[in-house]
Amino acid sequence: xxxxxxTLLEEADEIVRVRFVVNGRKVACEVAPRxxxxxxxxxxxxxTGTHAGCEMGACGACLVQLDGRAVHSxxxxxxxxxxxxxxxxEGLTESGVLADLQAEFHRRNALQCGFCxxxxxxxxxELLSLVAQPSREEIRDALSGNYCRCTGYEAIVDxxxxxxxxxxxxxxxx
Amino acid sequence: xxxxxxxxxRAATIDQALDAHARASDDARxxxxxxxxxxxxSLRLQAPRLLIDITHIAEMRGVxxxxxxxxxxxxxxxxxxxxxxxxxxxxxxxHAAAPFVAHPAIRNRGTFGGSVALADPASExxxxxxxxxxxxxxAGPAGHRRVKADDFFIDLFETALQPxxxxxxxxxxxxxxxxxxxxxxxxxxxxxxxLVGCGMLATFIGERIDDIRISFFxxxxxxxxxxxxxxxxxGSGLGAERIAAAQAALERDLAPPESDExxxxxxxxxxxVLLGRLLxxxxxxx
Ligand SMILES: Cc1cc2nc3c(=O)[nH]c(=O)nc-3n(C[C@H](O)[C@H](O)[C@H](O)COP(=O)(O)OP(=O)(O)OC[C@H]3O[C@@H](n4cnc5c(N)ncnc54)[C@H](O)[C@@H]3O)c2cc1C
Ligand code: FES
Ligand code: FES
Numbered sequence: 003x004x005x006x007x008x009t010l011l012e013e014a015d016e017i018v019r020v021r022f023v024v025n026g027r028k029v030a031c032e033v034a035p036r037x038x039x040x041x042x043x044x045x046x047x048x049x050t051g052t053h054a055g056c057e058m059g060a061c062g063a064c065l066v067q068l069d070g071r072a073v074h075s076x077x078x079x080x081x082x083x084x085x086x087x088x089x090x091x092e093g094l095t096e097s098g099v100l101a102d103l104q105a106e107f108h109r110r111n112a113l114q115c116g117f118c119x120x121x122x123x124x125x126x127x128e129l130l131s132l133v134a135q136p137s138r139e140e141i142r143d144a145l146s147g148n149y150c151r152c153t154g155y156e157a158i159v160d161x162x163x164x165x166x167x168x169x170x171x172x173x174x175x176x
Numbered sequence: 177x178x179x180x181x182x183x184x185x186r187a188a189t190i191d192q193a194l195d196a197h198a199r200a201s202d203d204a205r206x207x208x209x210x211x212x213x214x215x216x217x218s219l220r221l222q223a224p225r226l227l228i229d230i231t232h233i234a235e236m237r238g239v240x241x242x243x244x245x246x247x248x249x250x251x252x253x254x255x256x257x258x259x260x261x262x263x264x265x266x267x268x269x270x271h272a273a274a275p276f277v278a279h280p281a282i283r284n285r286g287t288f289g290g291s292v293a294l295a296d297p298a299s300e301x302x303x304x305x306x307x308x309x310x311x312x313x314x315a316g317p318a319g320h321r322r323v324k325a326d327d328f329f330i331d332l333f334e335t336a337l338q339p340x341x342x343x344x345x346x347x348x349x350x351x352x353x354x355x356x357x358x359x360x361x362x363x364x365x366x367x368x369x370x371l372v373g374c375g376m377l378a379t380f381i382g383e384r385i386d387d388i389r390i391s392f393f394x395x396x397x398x399x400x401x402x403x404x405x406x407x408x409x410x411g412s413g414l415g416a417e418r419i420a421a422a423q424a425a426l427e428r429d430l431a432p433p434e435s436d437e438x439x440x441x442x443x444x445x446x447x448x449v450l451l452g453r454l455l456x457x458x459x460x461x462x
Contacts, residue, residue, distance in 0.1 A: 004195045006185060011200055011226060014181040035184035035227065038214070057177060058215045059282060071255070071284040077214045078285070081184045082207070082229055125281065146366050147279025 020084040024049070025093025033080045040064045042080035043090060051091035051120050055149070062148030063117060065124040066090050072128040091120035100127055102168065106161040114152035121148050126162045135170050138163060179217035186229040190236070190315050190344060193228050197340040198317060200226040206342060207231075208251060208290035211282050236289065236344050239263060245311075245347040250289025254278070254301075257288070267348045269308060269375055272359040273300040276370070289343040292328075295335045295398070298369040300361070302329060303399035307357075307375045307391035310348045316341035332397040354386075355379050358454040358462050361394075362446055370394045371438055372446040378458055383413045395432050395447055402429035405451065414459035422455060423448040 017032045024047060031046040038057070043049045043066070055063035057076045064076040067089040094100050100123050106112070113119040122145065129136060129144040136144070141159050150158065187193035197204045204226035207213050216222045230236065230251070237249045239262050246266045257263055257274035264271045270288075277283060277291070277300050291301040292312060305312070305325040312323045317340060328336045337343065351357070361373030372395055378388040388409050392400045404425040412418050432443035 005188060005192050006196045006199060008199065010183045010185055014183045014225060016183075018184070034181065036179040036181050036217075038178075057218060059211060062279070062281065065281055072281040073285050074211075074281055077282075078210050079179075079184070079214070079227075081186075082210070082231070084186075128280065143275075143366055144280055147281060 018081060020080055022083055022085065023087045025089060025096065031080070035079060035081050037080050038076055039066070039078050039080045039083050039088075040075035043075060043088075046080075049090045049092055051095075053117055053120060055117070060147070060149070061118070062121040062125060062145075065121040065148075067094070067124060067128075072124050091123060094124070094127065103127065103130075103161065103165050106165050107158070110157045110161045110164070112153060112157040112161040118148060118150040118152075122150070122158055126158075126165075129162070130166055130169065135166055136162075141166075177218045177220070179214075180220060180223040182217075182224055183226045184229065185226060186232055188232060188234075190233055190342060193230050193233065193342060194315065194317055194340065196226065196228050200224075202339045204228055204340075206293075208293075209253065209282075209286035211278070211286040212290065212294050212296070230342065231287075236342075241266070241350070242347070244350055246350055247313075248288055248346045248348060250287060250292075250343045250345055252288045254283035254286045254288070254291070255280070258283075266350045267308065268351055269304055269357040269359060269377055270301070270348070272357065273304050273375055276300050276359075276361055276363075276366075276373070288346060292346060293335065293337060293343050295329055295333055297332065297396060297398055298373075298394040299399075300370075300373060300375075300393060303373065303391045303393035304359075304375045305346060305348075306399050306401050307377050307389045308348050309377075309389060310346050312336075312343055313345040313347060314341050315344045320344075322347070326401070329398040351377075352379070354381070356458050356462055358457045360450060360454055362450060372443055372450055374447070374450050374454055376454055376458065378409075385409050385412060385414070390451070392430065392447060395430050395443055397433070400430065402426055402451075404428040409455075414455055419452055419455045419459075423451055426451060 021030045040054045043052050053063035055061035059074050059077045065072050066075045141162050185196050205224040206228050236251045239248050239260050254277050257270050295302050310325045312328050314321050323336045357377045359375040361370035363370045373393045376390040379386045388406050390402050405422040408421045408425050432440040
């Protein structure tokens with residue numbers, strides 16, 4: 003009834019096999035339970051678009067989509083994601099869902115070093131999927147967990163605001 | 177910073193989770209949203225031998241009416257406090273508090289049960305269970321029990337939970353037509369922990385308060401009901417004099433700890449300001 007395997011307790015350092023669907027592709031990796039999802043994505047799967055900054059949930063550089071929602075990949079272990087569907091910035095870029103946001107970030111200098119940008123885009127993408135026409139205040143609020151050392155945020159808010167308006171008008175942000 | 181090595185077990189039922197904890201001689205931690213536990217493991221503030229993932233336990237999910245209560249499964253995520261219609265209708269105080277809990281992506285994973293179990297004195301939801309007169313459903317090796325929020329929070333990060341016990345759900349009395357609620361917090365920046373926060377639930381007879389529960393957070397070692405302030409308000413309306421009396425009573429209810437950032441007198445002042453604002457909103461029918 004229990005389903006608990008006693009040998010587990012002796013296996014703390016062992017490697018376990020996990021499977022997920024990453025960017026539409028089925029993948030399997032070998033990880034130690036202590037390995038975070040961000041480390042697994044970057045080191046095992048070489049998807050280095052997801053950045054690791056604080057590794058404490060404070061900076062937002064590591065955001066990915068897990069089963070359709072933005073989450074911090076530094077705040078979960080890869081084993082927890084076994085069986086999940088993950089989209090990283092690479093997959094979201096390939097699919098084209100971010101193309102207008104990316105173009106607008108580029109045009110308005112909403113990125114400089116680009117370290118925070120993948121997290122900003124994942125977050126902005128979720129915001130716009132939940133609220134079609136967020137106010138500037140709502141945009142700032144949604145970005146409150148994403149740190150940017152370079153831009154001062156104003157251009158980022160501008161870019162997201164412009165895309166929201168363009169999308170609501172039915173066209174792309176061109 | 178990386179966590180110490182641990183074994184990982186994904187529980188499918190409450191019994192499995194309790195059993196695994198016992199077999200690890202209690203050198204184990206349950207992981208729900210992980211939004212507080214993972215940083216604690218990374219900092220090596222904790223280093224359990226076994227991590228028991230409870231997020232796949234179906235019995236701990238879901239929101240539904242049960243008698244005069246809303247039963248909110250412990251695994252209900254913070255973001256669901258915002259999106260779940262039953263919560264908006266029957267536990268609107270939780271709905272109002274949710275946007276103040278951390279940032280959107282953290283709300284996508286953090287759970288109600290995890291927040292209440294952790295009992296961070298700066299957290300919104302534990303304090304709101306007090307204002308709501310909620311009951312915490314607990315499963316443990318010795319069986320199930322329900323503990324009133326008033327009896328749940330004991331001291332700094334200390335609750336009525338014994339090692340190896342799980343919060344399975346939280347029961348919140350259904351919000352009624354003659355009730356009003358208000359919530360707000362003062363923080364340096366949205367998404368940061370509050371300098372002072374407060375939520376309240378009042379039952380009215382006309383414009384007169386029949387019953388009120390007011391709960392503060394970030395003012396002491398536990399979420400705190402302010403019983404003298406409550407007592408000054410019961411049986412009367414919300415005129416300026418009454419509000420001032422309640423604000424004055426806070427001195428008897430709150431003893432903010434010494435801190436380098438916010439001296440106790442300032443925190444007490446902020447608590448008074450916040451109480452005045454929220455009672456003002458209740459008076460306007462908020
Ligand atoms: C940058 C940042 C900002 C934050 N800001 C806020 C904020 O403003 N306000 C706020 O309230 N929180 C804040 N948090 C914390 C966050 O809201 C967490 O989600 C929450 O405190 C814990 O919930 P969890 O489900 O993630 O629990 P976990 O981290 O998984 O667990 C926390 C503890 O509770 C135990 N536990 C979990 N579930 C149960 C259960 N059902 N039964 C028994 N024990 C259990 C675990 O064993 C662990 O000891 C913040 C976190 C971060 C990283
Ligand atoms: S690396 Fe995850 S939030 Fe900073
Ligand atoms: S562009 Fe450099 S951190 Fe944001």
